[in-house]
Amino acid sequence: MDVNTQRLVTIISELQYELDITKRKLQAEMAEKERILTRLSSIAGSKLTHNNPNIADLSDKNRPQKIGEMFNELYDNEWTDTVDSMTETMEETEVITKLRKALQYVYTKTKREAEDQYRSLQNALFQRDLRKSESENFIPIYKKISELQKEVSSISITNAKQSLREDSEFMLPFESVMIYGEPFVNRCVELCWMMHIQDPPMVLDFGSSAEIVDKNVFRFFTRSGELVDFVVWPAVLLHDNGPLIQKGVVQPFKKHTEKNSKR
Structure with a gap:
């Protein structure tokens, strides 16, 4: 190989090396750009859906429309069965009123417990209460808190049922409801809890x-x-x-x- 050819080969090798370096830099920059765009899209999506019930997650089997349907089934099934059982010893109007009041108690109690859980998760993350002016910056995190509540809902519902059984303010006036309609009460707890952890509730x-x-x-x-x-x-x-x-x-x-x- 003569000197000129060797020189040409060296130049080509150097150019190929520089080209490889440039390609890797370009790929890294494109990957970073994609990461930033994905992050911005995620933040925008969180802001769009946070506290916005008009955008439904169709992949969520417990989305509001489905919960509404299950609540209607509760009325058709467990509620009807409980009324049939209790009217053997009580007037129908009295039974209906008692079941409505039992549901109201469950609804209020689970609402308080779900809100307490949300605040506990928020405080664990931020270690303090956020001012309203700060909250906009943490919408993606709020979304994560809501998602976490849904992920652990089966455990939370089990705890809520146990809490209700240990609550004398419920058990004393609604003992007959628990005796004749425990499946009704359990389903009330489940659906009320799922209602409260929607975004918004x-x-x-x-x-x-x-x-x-x-x-x-x-x-x-x-x-x-x-x-x-x-x-x-x-x-x-x-x-x-x-x-x-x-x-x-x-x-x-x-x-x-x-x-x-x-x-």
Whole structure:
């Protein structure tokens, strides 16, 4: 090999080496760019979905719409079975009222426990309460807290059931409900807990008696009418003051009772 050829081979080798270095740098820069874009997309997605019930995760078998359907099945199945069992020794209206109050107690208790759990997870991460001005920067972490609550929900629900059994304020007035309708109570705990850990939390609308029946929110029980006598089953809302997921059930006053009340 003459000197010129050897020199040319050396130059080509050096250029090939520099080209390889440049390619590796370019690949590293592209990988970093992709990582940043993925991170920004994740943050944007978290901000978009955090506390935004209008964007549903269709892969979540316990998403709000499904929970609403399961809550309606609870009314059709466990609630009906419990009413049938308890009306052997009690008046139907008394049984319905007792079951509604039991559900309200479970709903309120699990709401408090789910909120306490969320705050505990938040404090464990941040070691302090965040000011509102700071919270925007931690939306992806809030999203992770909500996801973590869902991941450990089976354990949390088991604990919530045990907590209810150890709660004398529930067990004393609702002992008969536990005797005749333990599956009903257990399912109430499960579904109420799943409602509370949604982002944002779902809401049960128990309505009130003596008000005009809102036919957009409630359907009739065994008769029709204008004024609510008592609420049989609550309506399910996507979130506080949000759209309806499932209608509730009310029993209106009898027609002659309504007329007498208007005199």
